[in-house]
Amino acid sequence: MSVCKYDTIIIGAGAAGLMCAALTGQRSKSVLLLDHSKKLAEKIRISGGGRCNFTNINATPENYLSSSPKFCISALSRYTPRHFTELLDKYQIGYHEKTLGQLFCNNNAQDIINLLDFLNTEANVKRSQGVIVESIDKTMFGFRLNTSIGVFDCETLVIATGGLAVPQIGATGFGYEVAKQFGIGLIKPEPALVPLALSANELHYLAPLSGTSFFSNVSINKTSFQENTLITHRGLSGPAILQISSYWNGNDQVIIDLLPQCNIIEEINNNKSSNKTLENFLSAYFSVRLAKSISEMTQINKQVCQLSKIELTKLSDFIHGFALKPSGTLGFKKAEVTKGGVDCKELSSKSMMANKIDGLFFIGEVVDVTGWLGGYNFQWAWSSAFIAAHSV
Numbered sequence: 514m515s516v517c518k519y520d521t522i523i524i525g526a527g528a529a530g531l532m533c534a535a536l537t538g539q540r541s542k543s544v545l546l547l548d549h550s551k552k553l554a555e556k557i558r559i560s561g562g563g564r565c566n567f568t569n570i571n572a573t574p575e576n577y578l579s580s581s582p583k584f585c586i587s588a589l590s591r592y593t594p595r596h597f598t599e600l601l602d603k604y605q606i607g608y609h610e611k612t613l614g615q616l617f618c619n620n621n622a623q624d625i626i627n628l629l630d631f632l633n634t635e636a637n638v639k640r641s642q643g644v645i646v647e648s649i650d651k652t653m654f655g656f657r658l659n660t661s662i663g664v665f666d667c668e669t670l671v672i673a674t675g676g677l678a679v680p681q682i683g684a685t686g687f688g689y690e691v692a693k694q695f696g697i698g699l700i701k702p703e704p705a706l707v708p709l710a711l712s713a714n715e716l717h718y719l720a721p722l723s724g725t726s727f728f729s730n731v732s733i734n735k736t737s738f739q740e741n742t743l744i745t746h747r748g749l750s751g752p753a754i755l756q757i758s759s760y761w762n763g764n765d766q767v768i769i770d771l772l773p774q775c776n777i778i779e780e781i782n783n784n785k786s787s788n789k790t791l792e793n794f795l796s797a798y799f800s801v802r803l804a805k806s807i808s809e810m811t812q813i814n815k816q817v818c819q820l821s822k823i824e825l826t827k828l829s830d831f832i833h834g835f836a837l838k839p840s841g842t843l844g845f846k847k848a849e850v851t852k853g854g855v856d857c858k859e860l861s862s863k864s865m866m867a868n869k870i871d872g873l874f875f876i877g878e879v880v881d882v883t884g885w886l887g888g889y890n891f892q893w894a895w896s897s898a899f900i901a902a903h904s905v
């Protein structure tokens with residue numbers, strides 16, 4: 514049996530795997546990068562609406578969810594958003610800030626894939642796509658992999674197979690299975706940055722508003738996000754909802770302030786003598802459809818000048834504290850990321866190596882570190898890849 518030997522084998526040629534392979538190769542290590550998908554880095558390609566929101570200039574550990582909240586500090590401080598933008602500057606890849614520190618490619622996401630591909634080639638990384646890894650065994654000197662293209666030995670093995678979001682483009686639980694095989698604990702993987710579903714009862718009056726989007730403050734307990742909410746035929750979506758979904762425990766009520774920029778009672782008091790119907794008055798603040806629905810749902814259909822104090826309070830409670838109890842999420846098929854994954858307590862935050870298994874590393878989304886919407890997840894992929902590449 515012929516066995517090919519590499520210093521490092523990386524499984525998963527997505528954002529984290531490609532970055533780690535290039536940086537490891539730059540350190541003159543022999544690297545083999547394996548992926549079961551025939552296409553390269555599909556998630557980068559479809560990310561950010563095709564323009565890849567590759568980082569967020571304001572990224573701090575507070576923008577990440579994890580059962581070990583301090584774990585990400587080391588990686589994020591050693592490889593920052595500025596390091597990544599310097600890399601793009603060096604290769605003259607244009608980008609711009611869209612909003613809230615979110616950086617996107619001027620051209621499209623393929624620019625990032627091409628750059629990572631180029632860096633891998635330059636660093637002599639051997640890459641094979643469409644490969645099935647059949648088994649991994651620990652050996653005296655590292656690991657032996659049986660694959661659909663042969664047997665490979667390596668000293669260090671990096672698992673960069675991502676999470677379960679969007680199985681349609683090749684997401685699998687491979688990394689979790691490897692963790693289990695080596696007795697490494699997991700935090701239950703669940704869909705995050707995902708639209709929320711509503712019950713038939715709630716959809717009865719909200720589904721007619723499907724397609725309506727409005728600026729909102731969406732909260733669960735003390736966590737809140739001010740961005741757009743979108744009503745869909747199945748429930749709620751839009752950036753504010755995707756953000757809060759990562760904090761939803763399956764039972765919480767979601768509170769939506771439909772008008773966070775102003776206080777509706779003050780607005781009405783400033784126009785006390787207005788003869789406009791409430792519906793008409795509200796259409797200065799909301800779309801006509803939403804204004805009509807608010808008037809219907811609160812059953813207040815009067816002229817503004819006729820509103821009683823009780824009606825004003827009812828209206829204000831509705832507009833500033835619209836409470837919904839989602840019936841579920843739309844699951845991994847519609848999620849942008851997976852929260853949970855390889856338990857950070859099982860890994861070194863300085864290197865991403867498993868505490869129990871010398872030479873075995875986990876990086877990127879497979880680890881229990883989940884970023885907010887807005888470039889934070891790619892930043893985690895780059896940062897965790899960087900520290901692993903300097904330790905393998």
Ligand SMILES: Cc1cc2nc3c(=O)[nH]c(=O)nc-3n(C[C@H](O)[C@H](O)[C@H](O)COP(=O)(O)OP(=O)(O)OC[C@H]3O[C@@H](n4cnc5c(N)ncnc54)[C@H](O)[C@@H]3O)c2cc1C
Binds near residue numbers: 673888
């Ligand atoms: C629609 C969408 C849009 C997104 N947009 C953004 C965005 O704009 N900004 C942002 O920060 N984040 C975004 N994300 C999240 C981001 O794409 C991920 O967090 C990031 O790609 C994770 O990098 P990774 O390398 O850990 O995993 P991935 O990029 O998912 O890479 C994992 C790789 O492992 C391979 N693999 C899986 N199973 C196996 C197996 N059994 N054997 C071999 N290989 C395997 C996969 O084929 C894949 O190539 C988006 C996600 C989605 C779904």
